[in-house]
Amino acid sequence: MSKTITDVICPFCGTLCDDLSVVTDDEGKKILSVENACAIGAEKFLHASDHSHRVTRPRRLQEDGSFVDITYEEAIEYTAQMLANAKKPSMYGWSSTNCESQSVGHEIAELCGALVDNTAAVCHGTTLVAVQNVGIPSCTLGEVKNRADRIIFWGSNPAHGHPRHMSRYSIFPRGYFTGKGQKQRKIIVVDPRCTDTSSLADVHLQVEQGQDYELLQALRAAVRGQELTGDIIAGVPKEKVYEAAEMLKSGRFGVIFFGMGVTQSLGKDHNIDAAIMLTNDLNNYTKFSIIAMRGHYNVTGSGQVLGWQFGFPYSVDLSRGFARYNPGETGTIELLKRKEIDAMFVLGSDPGAHFPMQCVKEISKLPSVAIDPHITPTSAICKVHVPVAFVGVEVGGNCYRMDNVPIESRKVVEPPEGMMTDQQFLEGVLKRVKELKAN
């Protein structure tokens, strides 16, 4: 006999699909199949349930490069000592775990005078900087499904990055005021490359790589009916810019989805600043919103928790006992490059794969701990690797969707015997840090 668990949350991307059905064996230990998920989401569940390849106990890196198993207690002791004794430790990651664990981690950071940073540092951090400058007119994905008839994907390829986004919310679904689905919507894709998403577009603006800011400001001027200089604007013919501006103004409800193609290209936060202001301008003619295509399933949650605990969404420096925030100075990448931190704690992320090589080399030289269910490039270079249960598969918890809607994830199977969750491990570290600081 098997049993089916419905309404399961997918812990893969920021779309946080909440309609999955997972079939498990009778004992609830093995996942047999996953329904409604995209290929990546389904694989995440099936991969987690196969314990044969999992590391189930913490490991310490030895001088010859091999790992030796240690107990969870030893791993907690090492982590607590490392954080309590460091002058400027960095606690990075937090995007592939639940909000409850993030909250415990931040308490440790506050006690240790650490720096807390999440994966926004390498994706939508620039968005958060721009939002602080100019605010954000946004909405939920439900509103997009039910109302939006003008959709822009700017520097984003959901066909690959967020596979069910288009079918659940943005292009294909039939909503309350969008009964004809795709036929009722106009799609604009802004991307230097032809992608699977651009193949669905009514207008594909093939912007010159790194010229998004120019095109955004030109669109803003075109929306106002202003004159533009030059016949080709950032690789796009001027007439096409005016045509796109008219198409946006003529809709009833529009939304801009933007991804890392625009947040991490030349200009960074200025690009998003201009995109938000374009949305703002369009609200003089119709209703428009803008939503960031967040990557990790709970990177939005990390920003939310940091926001309500310290007032800033990422790159928070607590070394002086109060929160300071200045990406460019307090970001983990900059600090590693400048050799400004002396201990590295990573949870729910893989900087070994995402950071510049110079930073990865620096991590390998520092006292470091990686908390991750998988063996990753980060766990391979950190001094201690602590495997934990998969959040959203083996343990539940609160997560935030890309439009800042909190959704409770569900536990569907048991973790391998004796394995700790993120939260249990962090609570152990917190208890030990309190003892060390009291002494």
Place this chain on the structure above:
Amino acid sequence: MDIVKLTLNKIPDLYIEAENITPDHFAGKTAQQIGELHLHLGNTTAKISDYFSVEGKGGQTAADTKIIVAGDTTKVKYIGMKMTAGEIEVQGNTDMYTAAWMSGGKIHVKGNVDSFCAIGMTGGEFIVDGNAKNYLAASYRGDWRGMQGGKVTVKGNAGSDTATFMNGGTIDIGGNVDVHLGTHAEGGKIIVRGNAKGRVGGQMVKGDIFVLGQVERMMPSYIYKADEEVELDGKKQIFQVWIGDMGERHAKRKGEIIYGKIYIPTEIATEKAYADVVEKKKKLSDKQLDQVKEAFRDQEPTVQQVRTYIYDTFDVDMKPMQVSRVISGLKR
């Protein structure tokens, strides 16, 4: 004027946060009292005397106090932060936030400065003999008030995001600037004597930007207005005047719309100069390549470091891929 001389005699492991190194904090104090003032390194606190030797004493007021900072202060942040009067002379380089939120007095750095220097400055004078990195005279994160008064002079080059949200004062840059000059500016005057790398005056609603070299690519939302005779450095010159940013909302004064203005000397601003990317040299000569090898001998530089060095030294704008090949050559 009384002089206090600080000499850094111990290079710190981490960076020093030294917001107490200002004439305001030193005024009325003896050398011993100055040595007792706090410095911060990560989550620990130290004294000035732990890292610096202190000679002399502070004047009666901040205005009567001059501080000379000697030694390798590349890893010292916040020198002269929020200073209101007096003078600071730094004989080497400084790190971030030098002269940040400064409202009076004078700071002279004889070497280079890092990012976020002179942010939110409201008065006084800040002179850098070398180069400045990013966010010079800009605003702090989330603040819409960048430099509001005073004068900043950088004899070398400046990085990106210079003068973001500037709304007063003057910035004079002797060399080149990177992208995003004067973004969101709402006033003030910027003079760039070298080239500007593009996105000049993006989202600017008011203020004047003079680029005496070339603008690599003018924003499409700027419109050519007319040639005008304008006085600069005491002599009159004819400039092409561009107004914008047309993507922004602009205020009106006496019925007339106020725009940000970009001035380019007419002899440089030929018809094509604004539209086309300036064709910079993309290759290094063998002699220049040898110089690069010499500069980075026995080092593991990043692509950005080498690219910046080549741009600053030879004015050659190489693509990252080309720079990677140069770095591979260094290893061989």
